Structure formats: structure tokens, C-alpha cells
Amino acid sequence: MSDARETVFTYAAPHLKLGPGASREVGYDLAAQGARRVLVVTDKGVAATGAPGHVADSLREAGVQVEVYDGSHVEPTDESLAAAVDWAREHGPWDAFVAVGGGSSIDTAKAINLLTTNSGELMDYVNAPVGKGADPTRPLKPLVAVPTTTGTGSESTTICVLDVLSQHVKTGISHVSLRPTTAVVDPDLTVSQPPMVTACSGMDILCHALESYTAKPYTSFAAKQPSERVPYCGANPVADMWAEKSLTLMAGSFRRAVQDGSDKDARFDMALAATFAGMGFGNAGVHIPHANAYPIAGRVRDYRPADYPQDAAMVPHGMSVSLTAPAAFRFTYDASPDRHLRAAALLAPDAPRTDDPRDQLPSVLADLMRAIGMPNGVAAIGYSASDFDDLVEGTMKQQRLLATAPKDVTEQDIHDVFAGSLHLW
Template sequence: MSEQIFTYAAPALKFGRGAAAEIGYDVRGWGAKRVLLVTDAGVAAAGHPDTVAESLRGHGLEVVIFDRARVEPTDVSLEEAVAFARAEGPFDAVVAVGGGSAIDTAKAVALLVTNPGELMDYVNAPVGKARAPEQPVLPLVAVPTTTGTGSESTTICVMDVLALKVKTGISHAALRPKLAVVDPTFSATQPAGVVAAAGMDILCHALESYTARWYGDFAAKSPEQRVPYCGSNPIADLWSERALGLLATAFRAAVRRDLEGADAAEAADQMALAATFAGLGFGNAGVHIPHANAYPIAGRVRDFRPADYPDDEPMVPHGMAVSLTAPEAFRFTFDAAPERHLRAARLLDPAAEGNGPEVLPAVLARLMQDIGIPNGLAEVGYGEGDVDNLVDGALQQQRLLATAPKDVTGEDLAGIIRSSLSHW
């Protein structure tokens, strides 16, 4: 029998300029008295956590700050944050201020300060034990300062496992934040390189959830078997389509910084709204091949250092890693749902011509060129000799590959990755 039911869940949402200054009011309403604020050094230097801490303290809450969240978290960095929280606790709530890295760090903390065991007990199989939480996690407020990750809406905590050189995560409905506070003034100051990489994450969230396997094409499940990523469905589709439409008008302008005053503010607001919409879509429908490929691309980086990110160590930012195989991935999935791929292409570029599998990849390649995304895997340091290792890493992401609109073999992934060494 095929599945007849899809599920939808989302955090409470507060959106708008100045929303971050109201967080103290919201958290006090939960009965909290002592709060852990999680951020990273770069965001702390920008002053955004101070705004949130001031609001919390202004409503009578005690605030302890952890400002050592790592950009692109690792198992080691998450364990450090958890150890800090256990030593400084107890806490009644966690507030994350930052990009997906800070929010994912806070998710790990919220889980492990109330549940037994260690980090790897909860990491997705086959890397970890995929243990389910036994106790309620601490309530979490997620305040994104980048437009892209969608972590403020999702049930996922992503990390690099250093010893295995693989990117994986924890996935459970309990990790979804209780409240997402999206204040566009926090993300309006992102450097252009961050806007480009994080924006490609928004784009791929929307595209992958829109082209994911239809929920009714999965085998029927009992309630306890259903997972947050349930496949494309009518509600998630609405969010994805709206995100794509906003990106069509705002993305290039937000990266190029060729707007001023009210127009620049509007572009920043549209990017924040697109990120929110895409998060509400993929946080339920799921993502697939580009994200599965992105985990080993980011986890096995050698010496690539992107513009506008910390240069103290090599990294491929998550959104950039996702985008690097996206054109070829969507060429591969085209025949599973041609009409969806073509509609997505024309939402992004109404002038796109043609009706074949090359339309969406061409739209993506033009956009990537325009906003300065590297021309494929070769530009971030990978070559033909790396294909097998990247395939091995992607194959470990079966939770994501199961959401693809057609079955994906190792040979299929090798073809996608090999063809993604360069795009133009």
C-alpha cells in the first residue's frame, strides 16, 4: 500500500525588523528564569547577541553566554558546547543567535543537557546509534543572522565527524526550535560571499523539497514510523514556490550590493523571507541528492578558503557545497517529474526557454556565475581521483537519498559528481 498521510510541523514564528528585541518577553512567558545564549565569535563581534541578551535581562532573566560555536560545527565543537552547558547549568531555555552553525550547536546542547548519553549516541545511523531522546529537550529560540540554513525551522543538527571525515547529523522532531525569530536587520550586514553561499542553500532547500519524492509514493507507514522528512506535499510546495519567486527578484541584487536605502532593505527582507519560506518547506518535505553530496564535499575539504569567511582553516561553506552538484543532480532527476523541474526553472527565470532536462541546470549555472559561486568541484580542490571517496560519503546519507524522486545508486552519484567537476 502507498502512503495516504503527510505530516506538517513548524516552530512558532516571529518575523520582522525589531523582532529580536522582543525575545525576553517571549521566553519569560515560558516561565524560564535562566537562559543559555549560544553564538559564535564573529556574530558576537557584530553585537547581535547583545541585543538579545539585553532583551532577556530586561525581562528579569539571567543570561549565560557561550560564544565559541564553530562555523561548520564538528563533533568536537559540539561536545565542547555541551560540556560548557552541563558545567554552567541548569538552564530553563536555550537561545541561539547566529547562522546554522550556532543554531545547530544549540540544538545539540538542548538535547544533551536533558538526555543521557553522549553525542554519537544520537547521530544518524550508520555513523552513530540514532538513539531517540528519552526526555524533553530544553525549549530553544533560534535567531538566524544569515539567510539560508533554515535551521531555525528544522529538526536537524548537522556536524562534521572529524575522525571519519564525514558530515552527518542528528535528526529528530524534538530538535525543532520552539520559536524562530527572524529579524532581517541581523542578516542585512552579511558579506557578499556569505549571502551568495547561504542564498544557494535557500535555493537548494526550495528546489530539493519541490522535486522530492511525492509523499504518496512512499510505502504506507504507521504513526511511529513517520519521519519529519515526508516527501513533497501540497503544503510544503506552497512555501517552496514562494521562496523561488522571491529569490528570482532579490538574490542577485542582494549579492551585488547594487541597491541603496529602502531598496537594499527590501532586498534583505526578501532574502530573509525566502529563507524562512524555504525552511518551512524543506523542514517537512526534505532534501535529497545535492545535500547528500554536500556532506562529503564539505567534510573532506583540503585547502579551499572562500571569500568573506574566516580564513583560519579550510572550508567549503554548506550552501556552496550543496550548490556545486545541484545542476547535474537536477539533470539526473528531471525525468522523475519534468513538470516540476520546468516550473521551478521558470519561477527562478521566467525567460527560461526549452522543455528538456537542460533547462533547470542552465538557469542554475547562470545564477552561480552571476553571484560568484565556484565553477564546480575542481575549483574547491577536488579532481577525478576524489570521485569514489565523495560517492562513499554521499552514500552514507541514506536518510536524504531516500527522499530523491528516483532511486539513486553509487554509479548514479559518481556520474553526477564527475560531471560537476566543472559546469561552464
């Protein structure tokens, strides 16, 4: 068996249009591409802000026929995605799709695009071992992603994230063809984000940047044939550049955006940070905090965060990712000490030095999380030590993510990370 190492990394990103008012140009752009019938995908909360309506108006003004689907579920499930796909199949065909909203709306649009252009059902394409992990065989239609939250990076990625209700696990569909063709990032659309949504979305940005920056280097993977390379190829010089810039922007804008949602300079920098982090992790990948986040969110019992719908228990994605991040980065420190210390310095240049350098990045993260109102560990959202075995089982199903971790990960390692995340301060 050959022990040759990979010498090639790949990089891809959507076309990008960024700036105040950019969302008003969606109609012009799609009409110029020949689209005549377009589906706008959003959720009821975002629809109430008027943003999807304005985007639909820009399409109509450009001579494009438009329908709006506002049934996206906050934190999509297999059931909500199946319902959206059924609706789109019944009311199609479509020349293109526009997603207006957070990661939930963008991921719903990705699923609609996949399953209105390809045969089969949702679980055929969900990552193994949860689903069958099939690849699409037919090309997808153009998808324009217009994020209204600063955080998920879904406008830049090849991933559609969902809860599989019957298995109590969060997982995803991953394929290069799911990446939106265009990302339209309009900071004006994020001004209405309430504080906790801004905080959770921002922690998602932060973990995207940190996880891609500390991921296993692309050169540490076994050499692959071109057809075998996956979008998540490991840390590489191009993704590193985006991650570092994202962390620098977050250092100056994150607290300000949470404390004062009307601070347009902070909102603009957060939009840039989210986009840059997405361009990084959408190629390098993420690892342990995101793998842990899936069972944390999928097994929640009673927790209902402020500023989110209160009709059902939920842990917002960015929150679920952040809660084990300090302990996870303490575990991964010895794989790349310099990167962990540089990341901490970029995020908090004036933070005091810890006695043990492996605690530097965890300390910076815990201080930030406390300042923006994140829960104090997994205990604060209803978990106890008796839940760890169940949570570990859910994490170990996320092998697509764990493959990018900078160290080999055992069940005991993940158990220790959860134990270190019960309380953060």
C-alpha cells in the first residue's frame, strides 16, 4: 500500500456581490442569466422583515416570474425539508432559486435544488452512516444565496445541514454541486438581528474560522485521485488567509454588533467576517466543535433560547458549536501550538497570557462567550454527565467532520471534551 501524501488542494467559492443594497440587484443578475421562473425560499420570520418581498420585487421588475415559499423551518429537519421539496416539485419547474434568510433558509433551498433536479428522496443523499450518501447525477439549477444573518457561511459552502428526527441526530448532505452559484451579502439585511441571534451567528463565524485554521493540513491526507477529492480538503494557504482575516474582523466588531445592532460599521465587518470564514471552512473543513454540535442540538429536551421561536425546544447552531469549543481547542493544541496561539492573539490581541499556553485560546473564547451571553457550558442547556455517552455516540457518527480533526479522535477523547464543557467559567 502506498504511503504517498497529498500534494494538491482544491479551492472554490461562489460568485460574490457584497455591500449595502446588494440584494436589490438580484433581479437584474438572474434576468441577465436567462432565468424566467424563480422560487424565493425563506421562512416566516424573515418574510415578516420584508427582505424576501423586496428581493421578489426586484425579480418581478426585471421581468421574472416569482413564487415565494416561506415554510423553511428554523434549524431544518428531515421532515421540514421533505415538505419543502414536495411543495417545490408540485409548483415547479424552476429556472433558478433564491434563498433569503439565515442558514436554515439557504440549506432548505439547497435541498429543494437537489431534489427538484435529481430523482430520489432526501435520505438517499444524507451523509453515511445516517443516510445513503449518494451523489447527485444531474446538474443543479443556479442558486443565489442572500443571507440575512451573519454567521452560517452557508452561502459559501457545499453543505446542507438538517436534524434527522427519528435518529435524534444532526447531520448533513455534502456535495460540491450544492454550493450556491452566487452569494449576495447585503449588511443592511442584518440590522434587524436581535442580540442572541447575533451572538449565536457570530460564534458560528468564529468556530468556522478557528476550526478551518486548526484543521489537519491537506498534506497530511493520503494522496487521492482527482475524482476522490472532497470539498473539505484540510487546512491550506488560501483557506488560512480567509480564516485569519475573519478573526481580525471579529476582534473589532463582534462585541459591538451584539451590544448595538444599529452599529452599521460593526454589521458590515461581521458580514465580511462571515463571508471570509465561509470561504475558508467551505474548503478546509471544520472538525470537533461542529461534530459535537450535531448531537447537542439533535438531543435537546427543554432549552429555549432568547430571541428565537419559543414553540419548541432548540439549541441554535452557533450556540451548540461554541459550547465545546474551549475544551476542544485545549485537546487539539499540541497538534499545532503556533496556530492555536496565533488564533488567540488575532481574536484578543490584549488578552493576558495564561500560565499554560494550551489554555490561551480556551480562555479567550470563554471570556468572549461570557461577555456576549452564551450559556455557561452544556449544563446550562440541560445536559449532565449522564448524557455524555449518548452525546459521544452522536458525535462519532460525524466522521466526515472528524476526519479533518488535527488529531485522531477516540470516544474517550470526545467524552473528555464534553466533561470539560459541562461548565466553562
